[in-house]
Amino acid sequence: MQQERRLMYDSCNRLIDYLRISVTDRCNLRCIYCMPPEGVEKKRHDQLLTLEELALAARAAGILGITKVRLTGGEPLVRHGIVELVSMIAAIPEIRHLGMTTNGTLLAPLAETLKQAGLDSINISLDTLDPDRYRQMTRGGRIEDALAGIRAAVTCGLPVKINMVVFPETTGEEMEGMRSFAEDLGARLQRISAYALESAKEDGHGMERPPKCATCNRIRLTSDGMLRPCLRSSLEVRFDPAHPEESIRQAVLAKPPCGGLCNDRTIAQIGG
16 A cells, blocks of 8 residues: 655745755866856865765655655766665655756766666756857866767666756857757756856746745755755755754755845855
């Protein structure tokens, strides 16, 4: 007999069913909207949640009503043991969908392995199809590596969504070119309005993301063990592995009605 699914609501009566887990704040790129040129200060190993603790958080979240988990970073593929973590979370019965967001540059040799481990879908960041512009935006990245990762994911049967950050200077022609590129591969395009955490939130100007506060259904867990109820808020709750469910409940209840400003961490440190 199938057990009835539990539901978890915040103080604004929003259903919270989505957990984003940042497995690392390190990245092999330095995208201009995400990370400073020098990167972020490297954390000691003992400052990070272990793979077992990350899986514990996902398991507790599933018990409380979370059905979707996304692994983010930084760049999740630089985290040692990422395939093992995917396998651990995919085995949790309550988690119905496990996704990952990556820049794709390290994905090509891992796509099939990640799919076999239980990854359900993958979002790949690609903001331009111009190699020189890509190199400038990522401060040195090779678009060929990202494209190889996208093709590997499509080839092995992983559903692919391309995340395109849209800047004020991004033209309609560029967006249409990216849409055609995605459609030709059988992928979906998700446009994300460029934004800074330390500035006032805007409405996204018709983009698919960031999500609207009134319907926001997610909380975040950082690699160093802080639950963030809202991306655009400095509120955080320490994740306690001894009391995982209570930690998550506290974070959900602390979720503000609407995001404001966040000036204590970068996107890479929280996991956008």
